[in-house]
Amino acid sequence: MAVIEVKKLTKEYQLGALTTIKDNAMNTIRRLQGKPTLKRKRFKALDDVSFSIEKGEVIGIIGTNGAGKSTLLKHLAKITTPTSGCISVSGTVAPLIEVGAGFVPDLTGRENIYLNCSIMGLSRKETKTKIDEIIEFSELKEFIDTPIKRYSSGMSVRLGFAVATSIDADILIVDEVLAVGDLAFQRKCFDRMETLIKRQGKTVLLVSHNIRQVSRLCTRVILLDSGRVVADGPPKTVCDMFYERSDRKIKTNSEATSLKIGVESTNELDLMDIYLSDINGHRISAVEYQSDVKVCIKLKINNHLNHVTFGVGVHTTDFLYLATHNSEEDCAIEDLNQGQYLIKCNLYSFPFLPGVYSLRLGVTAGLSLRKVYYGEGLYNFHVVAGAKTGVSSSTREGFIGLNAKWQEPTTISL
């Protein structure tokens, strides 16, 4: 049975400032005269969105800024009404939309717990049974009778999260709230979300830019772009698709601005090109898992450089540095005169699992290892499962395949 059913949901907003009374009056006159009225430009935040969610599903909603994620959640939480289409939600909805909405700075932590709980629909009695747990989870026992305005930002966010996740509802709506507090607390929040989701079998809608988190928590992911559902399916497929799309966007952005983001250079050298090629030197945009490839770097040296070291690295599109390799041990480059060069680095048995990755490059010169050039996100490429080196289901997750083999169980005598 579907708990949430969204059919052809469209939401339009009017662009520009609010109409003035004068405009309204003019429009009324025009309407009376039978002339067309002045209309403000309209903007579709959601465009013909349809999907349905079954009980117990954990849905991730991802998309770039302005894709309509929050607008969608607002509709599900009944905060706003659609321009057309319909939504049916069966069961109670607890919004986690922005932790700590409705906190009052002048009230103490304890008072705010009561206030926030009753805003979320808990009775005083229910709050009483939960308050100890909330205080304990937020780790604010000492400060609970101090006004919130004296709290650090981390403290109030912790309290907000503790309150928000203590609400019992059939459907939880989470908008970008998991990244709160220090690392230890983030871990705790994450565990709590996982408990809510996995053990209590709640239906959860999760909006986040942290794709790794989404693909870990969710059973299904919906990708929105400019108000439309672009993809709706298993997390891995949809998240990879999202990575690709963002990469393309990043690429066009950086090409358009010509000023590369994440590039530092002293102008002593220009990077003309960097790409991957197969062993025969042909440029490729997709790499077969565990095949041999070369990183090719074309450079123009403007000033003479000595003691040059190159380093190439592979990182994910969200800048998790996976591996690097330096040239210093393989070849000592004493002098590099003005001119253009092609530098190659062979990568044997490419170790990363299928997905989208990117290259980074660093160049240092001199005995002091002065940084001459550094850039990341320079070349995006795909890793695909190869014909002979297929990826077995046992190594599907993560970034690298382990060279491992399980053995048959043996009995041990104590």
Place this chain on the structure above:
Amino acid sequence: MVSTFKNLFTYRELILVLAWKNIAVRYKQAYMGLAWAVMKPLMLMLIFTLVKSFVGIDSGDIPYPVLVFAALMPWIFFQESASEGVNSVVAHTALIKKIYFPREIFPLVAMTTKLLELGISFIILAGLMAWYGMMPSLSILWLPVIIAYTMLAALTISLFGSAVNVYYRDMGQALPVVLSLFMYASPVIYPLTLVKQKLLIEQAAGDWSNTLYTIYMLNPLAGIIDAFQGALFRAESPDINTLLPGMIAILILLPLSYLYFKRAETYFADVI
């Protein structure tokens, strides 16, 4: 309409908690705390008493300070419920954009807050009456009914006003000013008996006198204040003839005001 009341019953606890929040926030860091709630009627009473000593307003056999205080109580309750109610929706922008519950809660919360302040005023009133040696009669049992009726009057304004205020903030600015002027069109500084005397008996406005009186009585507060004073000092039950024009006005306007609010409500989060 039935579902509305059912809804409100479900949310009664939230209304109380939000009202408590308003009061707590307002008086938390104030040394005098809730005493400030009665400062306004007390000061106005003193000023009016001073003015009265120059211009001479006939208050019959009831001491003027008590009479004017008893008029100020429902008036201030009405005025502040309405003007705070009008601003209440906009004041809770953060909540409106995040969480759904029936939005009419906000004007109601503003009113509940004022209800508590009205309760405190009763303590002062009791003190004043004791000072002048006045004994209330059983007719004070009418007071809750009169106050409930005052709430309807305030809601008529605050529901419509708060919805308009979301679109045009002029409402929130204008209404308090208009209402404070309106006080002089209500029998606050002078008793209603004076108006009756002038218009109905002396026919001071000639042929227009009776019409003018009816128009005057269309203001629900005219009837309310008179009934309030009557129940307190004259051992009277509310006079239906005095209250009728105002009641008709509210009976027509309140549903309209509520409907407008409910229609506008769906766009609050988008526009606010």
